[in-house]
Amino acid sequence: xxxxxxxxxxxxxxxxxxxxxxxxxxxxxxxxxxxxxxxxxxxxxxxxxxxxxxxxxxxxxxxxxxxxxxxxxxxxxxxxxxxxxxxxxxxxxxxxxxxxxxxxxxxxxxxxxxxxxxxxxxxxxxxxxxxxxxxxxxxxxxxxxxxxxxxxxxxxxxxxxxxxxxxxxxxxxxxxxxxxxxxxxxxxxxxxxxxxxxxxxxxxxxxxxxxxxxxxxxxxxxxxxxxxxxxxxxxxxxxxxxxxxxxxxxxxxxxxxxxxxxxxxxxxxxxxxxxxxxxxxxxxxxxxxxxxxxxxxxxxxxxxxxxxxxxxxxxxxxxxxxxxxxxxxxxxxxxxxxxxxxxxxxxxxxxxxxxxxxxxxxxxxxxxxxxxxxxxxxxxxxxxxxxxxxxxxxxxxxxxxxxxxxxxxxxxxxxxxxxxxxxxxxxxxxxxxxxxxxxxxxxxxxxxxxxxxxxxxxxxxxxxxxxxxxxxxxxxxxxxxxxxxxxxxxxxxxxxxxxxxxxxxxxxxxxxxxxxxxxxxxxxxxxxxxxxxxxxxxxxxxxxxxxxxxxxxxxxxxxxxxxxxxxxxxxxxxxxxxxxxxxxxxxxxxxxxxxxxxxxxxxxxxxxxxxxxxxxxxxxxxxxxxxxxxxxxxxxxxxxxxxxxxxxxxxxxxxxxxxxxxxxxxxxxxxxxxxxxxxxxxxxxxxxxxxxxxxxxxxxxxxxxxxxxxxxxxxxxxxxxxxxxxxxxxxxxxxxxxxxxxxxxxxxxxxxxxxxxxxxxxxxxxxxxxxxxxxxxxxxxxxxxxxxxxxxxxxxxxxxxxxxxxxxxxxxxxxxxxxxxxxxxxxxxxxxxxxxxxxxxxxxxxxxxxxxxxxxxxxxxxxxxxxxxxxxxxxxxxxxxxxxxxxxxxxxxxxxxxxxxxxxxxxxxxxxxxxxxxxxxxxxxxxxxxxxxxxxxxxxxxxxxxxxxxxxxxxxxxxxxxxxxxxxxxxxxxxxxxxxxxxxxxxxxxxxxxxx
Numbered sequence: 001x002x003x004x005x006x007x008x009x010x011x012x013x014x015x016x017x018x019x020x021x022x023x024x025x026x027x028x029x030x031x032x033x034x035x036x037x038x039x040x041x042x043x044x045x046x047x048x049x050x051x052x053x054x055x056x057x058x059x060x061x062x063x064x065x066x067x068x069x070x071x072x073x074x075x076x077x078x079x080x081x082x083x084x085x086x087x088x089x090x091x092x093x094x095x096x097x098x099x100x101x102x103x104x105x106x107x108x109x110x111x112x113x114x115x116x117x118x119x120x121x122x123x124x125x126x127x128x129x130x131x132x133x134x135x136x137x138x139x140x141x142x143x144x145x146x147x148x149x150x151x152x153x154x155x156x157x158x159x160x161x162x163x164x165x166x167x168x169x170x171x172x173x174x175x176x177x178x179x180x181x182x183x184x185x186x187x188x189x190x191x192x193x194x195x196x197x198x199x200x201x202x203x204x205x206x207x208x209x210x211x212x213x214x215x216x217x218x219x220x221x222x223x224x225x226x227x228x229x230x231x232x233x234x235x236x237x238x239x240x241x242x243x244x245x246x247x248x249x250x251x252x253x254x255x256x257x258x259x260x261x262x263x264x265x266x267x268x269x270x271x272x273x274x275x276x277x278x279x280x281x282x283x284x285x286x287x288x289x290x291x292x293x294x295x296x297x298x299x300x301x302x303x304x305x306x307x308x309x310x311x312x313x314x315x316x317x318x319x320x321x322x323x324x325x326x327x328x329x330x331x332x333x334x335x336x337x338x339x340x341x342x343x344x345x346x347x348x349x350x351x352x353x354x355x356x357x358x359x360x361x362x363x364x365x366x367x368x369x370x371x372x373x374x375x376x377x378x379x380x381x382x383x384x385x386x387x388x389x390x391x392x393x394x395x396x397x398x399x400x401x402x403x404x405x406x407x408x409x410x411x412x413x414x415x416x417x418x419x420x421x422x423x424x425x426x427x428x429x430x431x432x433x434x435x436x437x438x439x440x441x442x443x444x445x446x447x448x449x450x451x452x453x454x455x456x457x458x459x460x461x462x463x464x465x466x467x468x469x470x471x472x473x474x475x476x477x478x479x480x481x482x483x484x485x486x487x488x489x490x491x492x493x494x495x496x497x498x499x500x501x502x503x504x505x506x507x508x509x510x511x512x513x514x515x516x517x518x519x520x521x522x523x524x525x526x527x528x529x530x531x532x533x534x535x536x537x538x539x540x541x542x543x544x545x546x547x548x549x550x551x552x553x554x555x556x557x558x559x560x561x562x563x564x565x566x567x568x569x570x571x572x573x574x575x576x577x578x579x580x581x582x583x584x585x586x587x588x589x590x591x592x593x594x595x596x597x598x599x600x601x602x603x604x605x606x607x608x609x610x611x612x613x614x615x616x617x618x619x620x621x622x623x624x625x626x627x628x629x630x631x632x633x634x635x636x637x638x639x640x641x642x643x644x645x646x647x648x649x650x651x652x653x654x655x656x657x658x659x660x661x662x663x664x665x666x667x668x669x670x671x672x673x674x675x676x677x678x679x680x681x682x683x684x685x686x687x688x689x690x691x692x693x694x695x696x697x698x699x700x701x702x703x704x705x706x707x708x709x710x711x712x713x714x715x716x717x718x719x720x721x722x723x724x725x726x727x728x729x730x731x732x733x734x735x736x737x738x739x740x741x742x743x744x745x746x747x748x749x750x751x752x753x754x755x756x757x758x759x760x761x762x763x764x765x766x767x768x769x770x771x772x773x774x775x776x777x778x779x780x781x782x783x784x785x786x787x788x789x790x791x792x793x794x795x796x797x798x799x800x801x802x803x804x805x806x807x808x809x810x811x812x813x814x815x816x817x818x819x820x821x822x823x824x825x826x827x828x829x830x831x832x833x834x835x836x837x838x839x840x841x842x843x844x845x846x847x848x849x850x851x852x853x854x855x856x857x858x859x860x861x862x863x864x865x866x867x868x869x870x871x872x873x874x875x876x877x878x879x880x881x882x883x884x885x886x887x888x889x890x891x892x893x894x895x896x897x898x899x900x901x902x903x904x905x906x907x908x909x910x911x912x913x914x915x916x917x918x919x920x921x922x923x924x925x926x927x928x929x930x931x932x933x934x935x936x937x938x939x940x941x942x943x944x945x946x947x948x949x950x951x952x953x954x955x956x957x958x959x960x961x962x963x964x965x966x967x968x969x970x971x972x973x974x975x976x977x978x979x980x981x982x983x984x985x986x987x988x989x990x991x992x993x994x995x996x
Contacts (some may be wrong), residue, residue: 012648030413033079033120035089035101036128042080042305045070048105048119050075056980058111060843064118064382066103081104088125089162097164105420106382114378116359118411118421129222132160135230138218142198143235143332146206153186155336156196156232159218160286168223172196175229178214181326183234184251191250191338198232206236217965221487242273243333244281244325251323251336253305257313257346261306265296270302270325278329286336288321296341298323303486306338314388340964344652347393347448347586351385355442358423369457372432373467379423380460385444387417394418395447401455404438405430415624424458432464466554468499472562477548482569483538496527496550496560504554512561520568523548530564538568539605569738572657578602578665583651585633586670591642597624597669600631602653610657618652618657618664626651633667641671642710675763677710679718681771689752689774689791692782693746703773705737707759717762724756727802733777748779749811752790755802770799777805786931809843 031048049056056077063072065817068084086101093099100122107117109525126483136178141159161168171194182202196216212234219227246268253266272279283303285293296319303323319341326334332655356377368380398420401407408422424440428563438460445453472494479492498505509528511521521544523530525641530548544566551559565922587600604611615626624647625634646667656664683706684690691704709716720737730749730829732742753775760768774791781787794803 011966021989026779027936031119032124033121034124034126035081035086036126037084037086038128038130041083041761045079045081047076047078048121048414049776052119054107054117058109058895060108060110061107062102062106064106064358065099066105069101070103070123071109072105073213074871077105077107078942079105084309086125086366088127088164089131091125091405091530096647097127101125106359114375115377115409115423115425118358118382118423120421121413121684127164127167128222129163129167129220129226131162131167131220131228131719132228133159133218133220135159135216135218136226137230139231141233141235143237144198144200144204145237146169146204148200148204150201150203152200154198154200156185156198156216157171158195159228159230161220163220163222168220168222169194169226171218173217174232175215175217178212180212183214190317198234202294204236210236212236228305235328242269242278244272244327244335245256246270246325246335248337250340252340252342254342254344254545255307255311256332256344257311258348259311260305261308263307265305265341266339267305268305268323268325268337269340270303270329270337272333274329274334276328280328280508281325282328284324284326286322286324289319291316292319294319295319305341311343313345313390316343318342321536345390345393347389347446347450347452349393350387350452350454351387351396351398351444351446353398353444353454354384354385355381355424355456355458363458366457367461369463369840370426370430371463371465373465374426376427376428376429377409377425379425380406380440381424381458382885383442384419384749385420385422385442387446388418388593389446389448390418393446393448396420396423396444398442398444399448400424401443402439404440406438406440406460408442411967417745430462432462435462437461437822452700454764462931465475466500466504466552466556468504469558470498470550470552470560471548472560474547475562477564478563478567479564480567480569481532481536481573483536484573485532485536488532490529492564492568494530494548494550494562494564495561496528498552500552500554504552504558505555507550508553510551512549513545515546517546520544521546527851533565536568538570539574542568542570542607544568545956557765569588570607570610572606572655572659572661574605574610574662575661576602576613576653576655576665577603578651578653580665580669582666583669584668586672586703587639588672590608590676591635591639591675593638595635596631596632597635597706598667600626600633600651600665602631602663602665605656610655612656613653614656615766616652616654618650623647624649624669633669639671641673641712642677647671650953657971673712673715675711675715675761675765675767678767679709679713679759679761679769681705681707681757681769683761683775684771686772686795689776691776691778691787692741692745694779695749696745697743698741698744700741701738701882702731702741702775705733705739705757705759705771707737707762707769707771711761711763714762719760719762721758721760722755725754725802725804727804730804733757739775745777747806749805750809752776752803752807753805754794754797756799846963887919 028828031046031051035043035045035048049059049061054077057073058529059077061072061074061077063070064704066072066079068082069086070078070079071082075081086820088099091101094516103120103121103123105121108114109116116308135978136157136159139986142156144154146153156172159169159172172185173188175293181204182200182204184199185196188197214232214234215229216228216230216232219225228532235945249272251266251268255263255265268283268408268648270283272281283298284296284300286776287887295307295309295311295316297306298304299306303325319339321339322336323339324334324336326332341423342430346809355363355366358381361380363381369378370378375699379579383398385396385398387396398408402409405426406424407426407427410426411423412419424442440458442458443453443455445451450981469985471497474494477492477494481491481919493614494509498507501973509518510525510527511523511530520534521530521532528548545563547561548564549559549561551557565994579984580600583598583600587595587597600615602613604613613628615628615631617626623635625636626632635832649667651665651667653665654660654664680975686704692702696702705720707718707720709718719739720733720735722733724737728743728749730741730743730745730753731739733739737757737759739757755773755775757771757773759771772794774794776790778785797803797887807940822957
């Protein structure tokens with residue numbers, strides 16, 4: 001380091017400072033910790049990075065300042081103590097109560113090559129009570145004149161304690177009973193210091209005793225406290241009345257550093273009121289540090305304090321001590337005053353430039369090595385510039401001299417003008433091939449008058465790095481090889497070049513790790529020849545793509561990569577393969593020819609011509625064909641499941657390889673049912689009937705309806721139902737076709753019942769068949785032919801007409817009602833006739849009694865006329881018969897009753913009653929009551945039958961005027977809509993005259 005004092009150099013440096021740009025300062029907070037002294041090794045102090053909120057991931061921490069007392073965890077940033085203990089009393093502390101240990105930690109990002117962060121910090125070293133207070137001598141001698149007045153205070157020399165604060169001297173005390181009631185001790189405090197004072201409490205007489213030895217004990221304020229003792233030897237002297245007295249209790253002065261020897265600083269003065277030797281005063285240092293006694297001189301007589309050695313403010317900036325003024329009496333007395341001398345600064349120190357490594361960059365013998373590929377603004381060194389002066393004399397400016405690609409950048413916010421830190425950083429990219437080293441000169445100039453400057457140099461060597469990776473001649477290398485190859489044969493040779501030289505250009509070839517090619521290929525590390533190690537199968541994998549690498553032998557090694565694509569060429573080594581081992585398709589019947597019935601999928605693991613497949617039906621019986629390309633099977637026939645439900649054949653697949661390969665597969669076509677068959681009723685036949693006794697119980701099975709359906713599945717699920725001919729709900733049919741009696745049989749249920757039973761399948765749409773079930777209800781089966789005739793009549797009756805029970809049952813009830821009405825009418829007519837006869841009789845009697853003279857005349861007038869019956873009959877025979885009213889007119893009424901006609905003819909004296917008759921009661925069986933719209937003849941009762949002849953023997957021919965025709969009612973009740981009582985009389989044969 002050179003000190004520059006010439007004005008010319010100072011002016012040049014000032015010009016440089018004006019022209020050279022100073023980078024802006026990046027502020028960093030000062031981290032502060034506190035730590036008690038004398039801590040054991042590896043005691044955690046704190047983490048500066050966490051205090052400042054820095055991320056610890058990918059960070060490198062390095063202790064720049066703080067050794068040998070501190071160490072830092074490189075990855076975590078924790079600050080620990082070391083084996084070297086920190087003793088506060090051994091440190092050069094500016095103030096006793098404020099003792100700091102400074103440190104610096106640099107933080108480098110290991111993931112990105114960025115500028116390190118410099119963390120500055122201070123550790124406040126806390127005092128512990130590790131020192132015992134002690135007196136300067138084990139025996140302390142003081143003198144007290146005899147006959148000293150009680151209450152006189154005598155100062156005792158103080159004890160010292162290297163500890164500070166509360167751990168310093170706290171109290172004094174006298175031990176034992178040696179004071180004999182003559183002395184006591186009190187402790188005064190001055191300028192924060194404890195002062196022991198001896199108080200005379202009794203009468204001292206030198207002739208009785210001239211010496212007293214007391215034990216004095218000093219105790220500090222630590223916890224636990226420490227203490228020591230000394231012998232306080234008191235000598236009783238002759239009387240010295242007055243003690244010296246300083247003019248002031250304290251004195252302050254200043255002195256400029258580097259002042260020459262003999263320079264006066266200040267004068268202390270004391271006065272003594274005694275005379276002679278007792279008034280002569282001698283000044284001495286008291287409780288003064290060794291440096292004060294060495295650098296300052298106190299004139300014993302005058303009290304002047306002068307310089308007697310080189311005073312350097314940078315070493316001691318202030319002197320503090322006490323001065324005693326003692327008279328020269330046989331028994332001297334003294335006084336004490338405090339003196340403070342401050343050293344003024346002078347620009348006598350040139351700036352100090354310290355260049356050291358930072359982060360990952362280390363320095364050795366003033367040389368720093370840095371790789372050429374470091375990014376711009378990378379730090380090369382940490383430059384610390386300091387000046388031991390203060391004020392303007394310590395304001396330092398620092399620059400990099402010369403045209404070099406480096407600059408200074410503030411590393412932290414300076415804690416004072418006396419110390420500044422800079423990063424020496426690159427400003428442009430470095431190139432080893434252009435410049436291999438730089439000699440960097442750092443110049444620092446302070447602001448004193450005249451200014452002082454200094455410089456320091458650092459040699460930076462640019463280290464060549466392996467910055468050129470190998471490059472392959474081709475980025476993608478393609479090669480082909482037939483499958484089923486021979487193993488361990490070379491397939492290609494790759495080649496790469498490297499622009500570097502030496503070991504950086506020596507290449508080694510390798511295959512990049514790839515599980516997909518593990519064990520399949522390898523490469524010669526020296527020649528780059530790639531070999532295949534196994535037999536390749538194109539069907540397993542057609543293309544192999546992997547990376548080949550060429551790495552140089554530089555540090556770190558660089559490598560280049562290329563892609564190798566191996567294409568495996570196909571050979572016809574695979575048969576066609578159907579997707580399934582067998583195929584089964586289902587089609588609906590009645591499908592038209594040329595309809596698709598299924599599709600097969602066939603593949604060939606080969607490719608191109610070896611994978612072109614043709615499909616054939618084997619054997620080809622003309623029922624099916626297959627489309628090549630789609631694999632669709634087409635039918636050549638229409639399917640009828642009832643004729644054939646299953647077809648089985650084989651398909652043959654042949655590829656186009658040389659030689660070709662083939663495969664077979666079995667195909668089954670299942671014909672699904674369609675509802676194309678109507679149920680067939682096998683039981684009963686429409687012309688059959690079943691007889692049931694009226695006494696049969698409810699639930700009795702009457703008939704079983706059976707049916708068949710040639711379809712299958714739901715199409716053959718048959719349901720039975722009665723859809724007609726059951727108006728009384730007398731029967732019901734079960735799910736299996738059984739017809740059961742559902743109600744008790746009554747009189748009106750007698751006769752033939754025709755049930756219309758429908759049998760329906762479960763197809764969509766459904767099909768059904770209809771059966772006629774005839775059931776004859778009667779007590780006996782005496783006339784089977786008659787029932788068969790009724791069944792025959794039923795077969796020709798429309799199904800919408802119900803045939804059920806006795807159709808005459810309701811009509812007979814109506815006829816009974818008519819009969820009762822006729823009887824009532826006859827009775828009424830008889831009563832009328834009787835009344836008329838009585839009236840006539842009374843009138844004739846009155847007439848006889850009223851006409852006496854002419855009785856004969858009256859009698860002839862009211863005599864009934866004699867009618868000639870023969871004449872009447874003749875007239876009737878000669879008179880044409882009265883035409884009979886057509887039957888159609890009589891059948892137009894609904895539920896028409898019998899009519900009663902009262903006829904009073906002029907030729908007769910008494911009224912006549914004409915009774916039209918409808919049907920003769922007492923029909924021999926029920927068959928005569930059925931009338932059908934079918935061509936079968938209605939059953940009619942003719943007069944020629946034996947029964948008719950007997951019934952009509954009493955019928956007489958009536959006159960034409962009394963002739964009427966009675967017609968029955970076409971309407972019927974119950975089941976009469978299916979059969980009528982159509983019992984018509986022949987007017988010429990059945991007209992009858994009734995005479996009363």
